[in-house]
Amino acid sequence: MIIQGRALVVGNDVDTDAIIPARYLVTADPAELGRHCLEGLDPGFPGRIRPGDILVAGENFGCGSSREHAVLALRGAGVACVVAKSFARIFFRNAVNLGFPALECPGLGGIAEESPIAVDLGTGVLRDLGCGREFRAAPLPHFILEILDAGGLVPWARRRGYGGEKGHGA
Amino acid sequence: MTLAEAIIARHAGRPVAAGEFVEVPVDFVLANDITAPLAIRAFRELGAKRVFDPVRVALVLDHFTPCKDVRSAEQCRVVREFARAQGIPHLFEEGRGGIEHVLLPERGLVLPGEIVVGGDSHTCTYGALGAFATGMGSTDIGYAMATGRTWLRVPRTIRVELVGTLPRWVTGKDLILHLLGMVGTSGANWCAFEFGGEVGALPLDDRLTVANMAVEAGATAGLFPPDEKVLAYLRGRAAREYEPVYPEPNADYAEVIEVDLGALRPLVARPHSPANVVPVDELGEVPVDQVVIGSCTNGRWRDLLLAAEVLRGREVHPGVRCIVIPGSQELHLRAVREGLAEAFLAAGAVLSTPTCGPCLGGHMGVLAAGERCVSTTNRNFRGRMGHPEGEVYLANPAVAAASAVLGRIASPEEL
Numbered sequence: 001m002i003i004q005g006r007a008l009v010v011g012n013d014v015d016t017d018a019i020i021p022a023r024y025l026v027t028a029d030p031a032e033l034g035r036h037c038l039e040g041l042d043p044g045f046p047g048r049i050r051p052g053d054i055l056v057a058g059e060n061f062g063c064g065s066s067r068e069h070a071v072l073a074l075r076g077a078g079v080a081c082v083v084a085k086s087f088a089r090i091f092f093r094n095a096v097n098l099g100f101p102a103l104e105c106p107g108l109g110g111i112a113e114e115s116p117i118a119v120d121l122g123t124g125v126l127r128d129l130g131c132g133r134e135f136r137a138a139p140l141p142h143f144i145l146e147i148l149d150a151g152g153l154v155p156w157a158r159r160r161g162y163g164g165e166k167g168h169g170a
Numbered sequence: 171m172t173l174a175e176a177i178i179a180r181h182a183g184r185p186v187a188a189g190e191f192v193e194v195p196v197d198f199v200l201a202n203d204i205t206a207p208l209a210i211r212a213f214r215e216l217g218a219k220r221v222f223d224p225v226r227v228a229l230v231l232d233h234f235t236p237c238k239d240v241r242s243a244e245q246c247r248v249v250r251e252f253a254r255a256q257g258i259p260h261l262f263e264e265g266r267g268g269i270e271h272v273l274l275p276e277r278g279l280v281l282p283g284e285i286v287v288g289g290d291s292h293t294c295t296y297g298a299l300g301a302f303a304t305g306m307g308s309t310d311i312g313y314a315m316a317t318g319r320t321w322l323r324v325p326r327t328i329r330v331e332l333v334g335t336l337p338r339w340v341t342g343k344d345l346i347l348h349l350l351g352m353v354g355t356s357g358a359n360w361c362a363f364e365f366g367g368e369v370g371a372l373p374l375d376d377r378l379t380v381a382n383m384a385v386e387a388g389a390t391a392g393l394f395p396p397d398e399k400v401l402a403y404l405r406g407r408a409a410r411e412y413e414p415v416y417p418e419p420n421a422d423y424a425e426v427i428e429v430d431l432g433a434l435r436p437l438v439a440r441p442h443s444p445a446n447v448v449p450v451d452e453l454g455e456v457p458v459d460q461v462v463i464g465s466c467t468n469g470r471w472r473d474l475l476l477a478a479e480v481l482r483g484r485e486v487h488p489g490v491r492c493i494v495i496p497g498s499q500e501l502h503l504r505a506v507r508e509g510l511a512e513a514f515l516a517a518g519a520v521l522s523t524p525t526c527g528p529c530l531g532g533h534m535g536v537l538a539a540g541e542r543c544v545s546t547t548n549r550n551f552r553g554r555m556g557h558p559e560g561e562v563y564l565a566n567p568a569v570a571a572a573s574a575v576l577g578r579i580a581s582p583e584e585l
């Protein structure tokens with residue numbers, strides 16, 4: 001699958017308080033969370049996000065709190081995908097578990113704000129359509145691909161026979 | 171195998187090595203008033219009907235409690251109703267609870283050698299007891315509550331070899347800030363810290379502080395091999411039988427760092443990163459508007475004692491609001507019985523019921539634009555305690571208390 005969108009560029013160490021400040025954690029509704037997405041970084045940020053945008057980040061994206069609301073806020077705001085030099089562990093797990101595309105490209109850099117970007121989720125190749133440069137994401141382990149392929153941890157578990165009639169037994 | 175590997179191996183039923191993905195049974199699962207509602211949603215989407223074992227789940231209502239508004243009350247109601255319907259006995263509410271990571275060790279619910287997963291990044295705190303404990307998001311927790319299992323990537327281990335003993339006014343907080351200054355906020359991503367060497371000299375409360383902030387370096391876990399201090403603490407307290415696990419002598423460490431505790435000085439982390447560390451006596455003149463003493467990092471007995479030692483018989487500076495928050499009901503009561511409460515109140519501090527409150531900018535001490543706070547919490551990210559133009563400096567409880575008295579960030583030596 002190929003995602004095309006406009007780059008929104010942020011820096012290193014964007015923490016989950018910046019993605020969605022704690023005062024909004026009184027709901028788990030993605031649309032409502034999305035209205036405050038990245039407000040902690042810049043109060044004007046939510047107004048700049050257009051559906052289908054690709055967030056381009058530096059090192060350690062999503063560090064800090066375990067709040068899954070961070071992924072919901074990005075999704076609710078319409079962000080199609082996050083590419084980063086590196087992700088903090090819990091954010092990455094959350095993205096995988098919710099089937100939200102998050103690609104780690106250690107060599108990422110020099111992408112201009114609003115530059116058109118194409119991300120091939122299958123091959124992990126990211127292309128800056130503005131300048132033609134390509135970046136390659138670190139390959140994902142088989143286990144993670146399996147969860148992503150199912151669309152997240154819940155559908156993955158159901159695919160393996162969890163839930164349904166009996167209600168338990170993984 | 172390292173301590174992390176040895177604990178995971180025991181649960182996997184086979185030897186494991188760093189980097190591997192494994193699926194393991196978990197011994198205990200927790201979530202709070204923010205993360206539990208989403209975990210319950212994932213639990214239901216899975217089609218689950220019963221939690222894997224009701225006595226191995228804790229739901230702690232601590233972040234926005236006593237509920238700050240209608241919506242936080244609604245979230246707590248969802249959690250409370252779930253606990254009742256599932257027959258989960260360990261539902262902790264105000265008056266009989268506290269901040270999750272202070273409370274659960276106190277109740278003996280998280281134990282050496284166990285795997286504990288929590289819907290809170292500071293679940294790593296229990297590494298101080300020798301548990302492989304790690305924070306996850308709500309979907310992971312919903313899955314663990316349903317199945318009693320989780321998936322892990324076995325972390326690489328950074329060994330921290332301790333020598334010496336802590337000087338006066340220097341605490342576990344300074345040790346972990348020192349480490350953060352060395353490795354940075356992502357220096358231990360997908361790694362575990364394992365502390366060894368002269369660990370015995372470090373009080374258990376300090377170890378809990380150190381393990382708590384391992385995640386600030388990105389670490390999956392921060393582990394201490396459980397020594398006699400830990401086992402003695404758990405005697406008569408442990409909720410279950412447990413079997414401690416220790417690292418093997420030939421363990422393979424990704425890196426070894428030596429820290430001389432005797433050479434540490436009181437440190438502060440400047441805005442807006444816990445790794446932006448400087449000795450307090452090199453900081454210069456930094457006036458403060460607010461001081462917060464509490465949280466899952468520094469809301470324990472030794473922390474309260476240190477703060478009381480500084481504040482007793484003194485007065486909070488007229489320009490400062492000082493908020494003291496014991497980490498649990500048990501500690502709050504003890505602070506009343508042993509005269510600490512009076513010392514705080516007489517000094518002009520606020521003594522709050524246990525809550526996360528200001529730590530995450532929830533309530534009970536949120537900052538306005540341009541305000542500066544010195545706090546014993548664990549994160550000073552921009553906007554963490556309220557307005558994005560507020561500033562948070564992280565410090566140990568003695569430094570925070572001294573700053574409350576002097577109206578500027580200061581070492582207790584100055585008093």
Ligand code: SF4
Pocket residue numbers: 233269270271290292465466467525526527529530547548
């Ligand atoms: S005290 Fe702060 S860091 Fe600890 S659990 Fe509460 S909000 Fe999180």
